[in-house]
Amino acid sequence: MHTFKTTLKILLAQRLMILIYVVWLCLMMFGLSWSIIAGLAKSDNSTTFDSARPEVAVVSRDVHGEAFGDALRGFLGKDCDLVDVGTTSEELQTAAASNYADLIVIVPDGYTQRLADALADGGEEPQLDVVVSFTGAYGSLARLQVDDFLRLTRLKALARQSATGAATTPATLGDAATQVVATLADDADAYPAIHVADDPKAASDRQESARVAYVTTVKMGVYPLLAAMLVCTALTMTSFAESNVRRRLYASPQRTGAMVIQEFAGCALFGVVVSLLYWAASLALPALAGLPIDGVPLPTILYSGASLVSYALIAVAAGFMISMLSANAVAVNAIANVFGLLIMFTSGMAFPVDMMPKVMIAIGKLLPGWWFCQSVDAVNGVDGRVDAGAWLSCNGLVLLFGVAFICLGLAFSKLRRNRPDLSTPGATQLAEA
CATH class of the missing domain: 3.40.1710 (abc type-2 transporter like fold)
Known part of the structure; x- marks a missing residue:
């Protein structure tokens, strides 16, 4: 438990990385989403008609x-x-x-x-x-x-x-x-005025706009959540791999596996909290634009929130894998941005799937972002339909990516333990008086 608390302290001490990747990156995606939501909020013309005059x-x-x-x-x-x-x-x-x-x-x-x-x-x-x-x-x-x-x-x-x-x-x-x-x-009938009757589906039009706005915002989390959790987790767990820290940890009576689990649990807790905050912001943005939140089906809200949490956990697993390579901060940032952008452009979030070339689709299916977006699409609530089976299978594949990342990280960790690179000299050197 002491290692778990220490992990959280180290994680929260990385204020700059949290500010850049968690706050700024998410705000940037929320800005893109807001431009779409604002357009959806203004596009409802069910009860108005303006005749064009040439x-x-x-x-x-x-x-x-x-x-x-x-x-x-x-x-x-x-x-x-x-x-x-x-x-x-x-x-x-x-x-x-x-x-x-x-x-x-x-x-x-x-x-x-x-x-x-x-x-x-x-x-x-x-x-x-x-x-x-x-x-x-x-x-x-x-x-x-x-x-x-x-x-x-x-x-x-x-x-x-x-x-x-x-x-x-x-x-x-x-x-x-x-x-x-x-x-x-x-003649009063020569130039008849156009009278628009109240559309009984006018309210459902705005509710549909709210549903589209919410689903779009949730899918936009494919990049910021991965990049943020990967960087924060990798840097936090890498701090435990420094030579002096490793030497003290190896000398402690606590088993290394238990410490690693506590480190991972601390980062996973942070990932769950960030994903839930992102989920809450995804619900708040349509409401701020004046769209009715009741237009989003409750199963869509719950299932997509669970998809965000599972996706954040595999991002933490990816950060754990990178930390086992003892990469420095520059390398971690480069890996997070390249890997995150690759996932974003091949997940189907940035471009409609029917406009993507087959090569991009094939690459996307080999990455977790594609299956995260597919899980959200499976429960997006079109006409009130929710495919729980498709959602479960897609999230199962997402979690399998997390398992693969953890296994690779454990393999890297074992190689590092078998070949320790401690900074202490091979023998004690006596100082001359």
Whole structure:
């Protein structure tokens, strides 16, 4: 028990490593997770709807078609935002090249006269000059509205021509276009407003966001927990391997195996505490973002918490293995970061599994991070389903990695005991007086 308490004192004395690997590294992962959680918290639009309004410019060059151009602007202004792009060729080219508007409609000079002549004798109708934005579909949708305006104006002009028998002129064409806008303005059903009914699944949408946020945060612990526990455990247990300490330990009546077990137990306790704190933070982040925690199924919370604890224990086992090599602090930090990053990028946490090449997946399955993430996915609570069998098998594989690390560490320890490297001289040297 004395060795256990000493291990905890040595472990807690490593304030710099705890600050860097436990505090700072976990905060960095929480920062990444928060950016995802904040997006999930804002993405719920189950009960709101904002209609997109394309930006449209109407340029009229027809000196006899001012009424027609004004009517076209009035028609489009109901569902579009009208912008000014100028009238000169240079200004229009600049607007088109810079994609300033979603749609530019140009009424050419003499357009209303040619359209009136076409309606009078049944000839081919002239076309407006249009420039549609190349970056989205809003311009194409606005162009459909322009076609509707032309169709309604043509019908209105033909109805007047049929009723009066008089030929259509640019003036009467402008009157017909103005009447179209006025008629639609008086018709309440012409521009129906969109009413959004309350979605009975709106609450479940936010609950689903909370579940995704929690599971994502838990899986992000694959790197900080491994790196933190590996470094802290390795440095703590390596301090017992210093020459003077080893010489006193070998001279003590306590068995070496019992001391090693107490050292490992002290580091394991620290790993369990850190993993539980990480687990609590994973629950707190969605709540801080305003997402309902009750959206995360209770089995998901409990099973994933157990996965974090088991993963922290195999990280402690990895640190025990490294400590048996008597590596210095620089080597321990290098091993922790390289091994941790390798596990992070091959575990399926950093990238979706369907986007990972087969080589990365094969490497990931040879490392504990893959099976940790798989255990969390098995109980992620999609549609309330929890696969306890898959979770148990994945965590069993994770713990087997821990057993393998411990066995390798014991093998390294035995080699070191068989070939002790104590700093004392081979024989006592008498000092000369």
